[in-house]
Amino acid sequence: MTATPAKEDAPPSFEIIHNTLPIADPHVLYHNGKYYAYGTRINGFEVYISEDLEHWRRNESLALPPENSWGTRWFWAPEVYYIASKNRFFMFYSVDEHICVASATRPEGPFVQDERRPIVPNEKGIDTSLFIDDDGTPYLYYVRFTDGNVIWVAEMNDDLKSIKSETLTRCITASEPWERIQGKVAEGPSILKRGNTYYLIYSANHFESKDYAVGYATSNSPMGPWIKYSGNPILRRDKPAASGLIGTGHGAPFVTADGSYKYIYHAHSSMSSVGPRTSYINDLNFSEDGEITITGKPIRPKVIK
Template identity: 30%
Template sequence: MISINIFNRILTITLLITLSHSAFAQKAVIGNPIVKGYYADPTIIKDKGVFYIYATIDPWGGKELGVLVTKDFVSFETKHINWPTKAACTSPTSNGSMVWAPSVRKAANGKFYMYVAVGSEIWAGVSDHPLGPWRNAKNDHTPLVAGNKYPGVHNIDADCFIDQDGQAYLYWGSGFNWVNGHCMAVKLKKDMITFDGEPIDITPPHYFEAPHMLKRNGLYYLMYSYGKAIDATYQIRYAVSKTPLGPWAEGENDPILSTSRDSTTVGPGHHTVFQQNGQYYILYHRIHPQKREYVLRELCLDCMNFDSRGNILKIRPNGIKRF
């Protein structure tokens, strides 16, 4: 027979284990938005076990980017970085100093490259560390893509994709007045800033802006936003190809993420995708409920899954139960 003292000890230990597991589960729940503050157009990298999220600071960009550092998506540390430089901000074709929509990748040479919209053109920065210091990747201090380079193309929203063979590609482009979106693409040479050939228009069906490339099981998924970023029509779609430059077949289940019926998620878009422990996650922004003359947005995180045929399933914007 177990004595009362031993029984009480067992009960106490069991209670402590239960509370510990409960506390861990509670800590692992990640609701939307994932962090306080107004951010949009996120990109993410993981380096040495740390996630770095780079984003536009709302309303609609400013003189610096938002940078959030986290290991668990529960605790975040806000950082300041020195990119873009004053030279970029005062470029005659950049439409002022507004900086937004970054893409950051770690290249084969160990350096970090940032492709960012400054006004209406794409600039490139390089650094030895995710937080900088950053410098212009081009020695002549000119934009990678000038604002007036391709008529009819709004030269913003760059995304860099590095294939499994090490070949890098740059995608970018939007439309004007919420119509006629164009997606441009080009191979990059090993220096990550020199174009290997002329950029081409690879615009897939129902595209407006914010391209993001993903490769899975030999298929290339060009993901992007469609609709107006200022209202509930904004949504995330995708197209599939066997090559990184198309041709494209419109994805099944499109749109995979759009305004929810209960309006808890409004105008989701401009996203990035990453993997952690075999699970795909989609990081994006949505419109914060408000009564303002401009739109404020907030960052959200959800699981992204595929069916047996490789189609992206519709995303349930509920946040992450365990990361």
């Protein structure tokens, strides 16, 4: 089962939807005092900019126009990173169910895929997430369609355009009851490292499920093996942090201006409609024992002119 977006998540018009951050599969980059949000909505990718996480403005031009990409449809789940050693911003994303990377000199873009080919040319994949370890080794986490949606990892080559295929290692499958309420889907990976512990945050169930939810696993290596947290899921419609939101998932942690963590994710439009999905932001905390919790009342970002 692959995660094709609902039709209403990709409207043909490039309209501003006020009072919501109208993106799914969201990702936030904090750079030089500003927050940049990217996500799934249209062909290509928009970028929204904020200084306080509550009020956002959409950049006048697309961060990645379709003509700058290898693919032509199903632009999903962009994640943007600033790589200081290369003095460039890199956008990892999915298009036409293949994983790609583009780069730019500014977080607003325009991002360009200068080599018009997927990172893995001969296999479908979605939901890329980059992690660079303390020793400088880059790892790419993404979803392969291997008996459902399964999260894998591989070392990347230094060009950040290709993987070392011999290092491909399976990380997370949908094996627990809470992960298989609808579909056999583990997706939306993100990696954090604290001390010597690696955290892999992910989502499970089909995105159309009201029980789409977030959990995490830990390891002492970026390649695993991964041990799922016994208290999963940490975000779902029945958890206090969701505040009644439905279909909560496919988010990403990010560091704020004061050094604390937050988690951005999307939710369904209503109990009866999946789309248009919109994004929300909660606090992400670590306990003294190293357990992750998602807490607080969701911030509902507003897009202003």
